[in-house]
Structure formats: C-alpha cells, structure tokens
Amino acid sequence: MKMDAIELAQLAQAHAEPRYDIYAGIHKAARALFADALLALGRMDADADAERADALARLDALLDFCGQHLAHENAFIHPAMEARAAGTSEALAHEHDDHRLAIEALRGLARRLDKTPAGQRAGLAHVLYLRLSAFVAHNLEHMLVEETAHNAVLWAHYSDAEIAGLEGPFTAALSPEESAFALRWMLGALSHPQRLALLAELRFHAPAPVFDGALDLAREVLDDTQWARLSRGLGLAPAPGLVA
Ligand SMILES: [Fe+2]
Incomplete structure (x- = not known):
C-alpha cells in the first residue's frame, strides 16, 4: 500500500484545518457497502437459496452504487480538477476504467454462481468472495488517494464554497431511489x-x-x-x- 509522507502530512493537515471534503460522507457509505457485501458473501451458504439471494442482492446493490459513483466522479469532480490543474485526475480516471471491468467480472461470476446446480456451488462461491475481497482492497486504497491527493488538488485550487457547489449537479444526477439508497447508507455510516x-x-x-x-x-x-x-x-x- 502506498501511503507516503506527503499523504500522511495531508491527513494531519486535514485534521488541523478542516476543509470542505466532498468525498468524506459518500465514501463512508461506500466503505459500509463494501463491508456489508463482503461479509454477506463470506457467511453465505451458497446452497441455501434465500441466503444466496440475499448475498447476491447485496453484491448487486454495491456494484450498482460503485458504477454510479465512479461515473459521477468522472463527470463532476475530475473535470473540475483538470480545469485548474491539468493532468491531476488522470491516474485515478484510469483506475475507474479498471473498476468498470472488475464490476462486470464480478457480475459475471455472480450470474454463473446462480446458474450452478445445487451441491456444486461452494467452490465458485469462494472464488467470488475472494475476487470481491480484492476489489474491496483496491477500492479502499483508491478512495484514500481521492481523499488525500485529489482533495489536496481541490483545496489548493477551489474555495470551500466552490467545492460544495460541485455537489449540486452531482446530487441532481441521482434518481430518487439512488438518492435514498446513498442517504440510507450514509446515515448509518456517519x-x-x-x-x-x-x-x-x-x-x-x-x-x-x-x-x-x-x-x-x-x-x-x-x-x-x-x-x-x-x-x-x-x-x-x-x-x-x-x-x-
Ligand atoms: Fe473514484
């Protein structure tokens, strides 16, 4: 894991002089969703239909959320960074491309698991669990970079009011169901x-x-x-x- 001295200094600065953090709340919700889906898949008996349906529904909800969230970051946060500090969002924009592929791979595994006959699901269920754990691990590091390096760019080039203003179109782009879903998880995680x-x-x-x-x-x-x-x-x- 890459947490260098600069990131640690940024974290310390965040505590010393709090600035508007566009990522903090929604990323707490994301971390709660990652944990929820990972735990559900870990304890799932893949041959218990109701348990499997519940765990795969939690995974599906997580993957829907991840897809929407990265699309919104691409659409509203990265352009703002590029407008005043060209090149600063490129690395994580590429990671978002990788996340899309990972999301589709996890969906494919989940579909295969659902179609696998009873009695033969345990091995594939464990593969799905491990693949999700790797996705979670990567996303935790990815979000840390956003909350340190990306925030450092935003804080250097935008006022708190301007950063807060970026959230307007961000939240307006959500459907009522998506808003309620994100709010529910934020309320539980904050x-x-x-x-x-x-x-x-x-x-x-x-x-x-x-x-x-x-x-x-x-x-x-x-x-x-x-x-x-x-x-x-x-x-x-x-x-x-x-x-x-
Ligand atoms: Fe991201």
Whole structure:
C-alpha cells in the first residue's frame, strides 16, 4: 500500500484545518457497502437459496452504487480538477476504467454462481468472495488517494464554497431511489456530528418532504440511542421512553 509522507502530512493537515471534503460522507457509505457485501458473501451458504439471494442482492446493490459513483466522479469532480490543474485526475480516471471491468467480472461470476446446480456451488462461491475481497482492497486504497491527493488538488485550487457547489449537479444526477439508497447508507455510516450536520443542512436547504424522508430513513437505520441523540440535536420532540 502506498501511503507516503506527503499523504500522511495531508491527513494531519486535514485534521488541523478542516476543509470542505466532498468525498468524506459518500465514501463512508461506500466503505459500509463494501463491508456489508463482503461479509454477506463470506457467511453465505451458497446452497441455501434465500441466503444466496440475499448475498447476491447485496453484491448487486454495491456494484450498482460503485458504477454510479465512479461515473459521477468522472463527470463532476475530475473535470473540475483538470480545469485548474491539468493532468491531476488522470491516474485515478484510469483506475475507474479498471473498476468498470472488475464490476462486470464480478457480475459475471455472480450470474454463473446462480446458474450452478445445487451441491456444486461452494467452490465458485469462494472464488467470488475472494475476487470481491480484492476489489474491496483496491477500492479502499483508491478512495484514500481521492481523499488525500485529489482533495489536496481541490483545496489548493477551489474555495470551500466552490467545492460544495460541485455537489449540486452531482446530487441532481441521482434518481430518487439512488438518492435514498446513498442517504440510507450514509446515515448509518456517519459519526453523530456528521449525521447531525447533514440533516441540519437538509432541513435548511431541501424541501420539507425531503427532510422528512431523510428523518424516516434515519429512524430506520439508527438504534434508539443514536436516534434519540439525533432528535435532540435537531431539536425534535423526543419519542417516549428514549434517552440520549
Ligand atoms: Fe473514484
């Protein structure tokens, strides 16, 4: 793994003087999705139909998310980097090409597994698990480079307001289902202060039904303690019996 002194210095700087981080929230959701699919495939009994269907659905959701996410990075973040610092997005743009191939290879393996007769699936299921683990490992390193090297470029050439402005077309390009899916995973993956800030922002800028929908998602994914803490942070009436 390549984590050189520059990256470590960038990480330290990020803690010292926080800048607007366009990757932080959505990449936490991505890491949660990677972990979820990998765990599901690892514990799957490939001959138990319901378990296999559940694990492959989680894999499918992850791969859909990955394809959309890299397309949005290509469409909205890389052009911004290239506009003010030519050549800075090339390396990871090429990795995105490799990710597309890896996504299709994983989909192909999953389809083969589903068509393999009962009693003969275990070997292929383990191959799929290992291939996904390699994909996850690569993506974790890829996201780290985006959150260090790419952020360094954005922070050097754009104000926080300009970086935040890049998110408008990014989120507008999502369907309502894609937005809800990403938000659900973000709400479950963010720290309390990040979750509170996200919802406060939505309450301020988004139409009321969007904020209400986000609250519903939060109630679904958070445990009672997390929900009570969020409710209190937002100044909502506490539910009976819940304490923060
Ligand atoms: Fe990426």
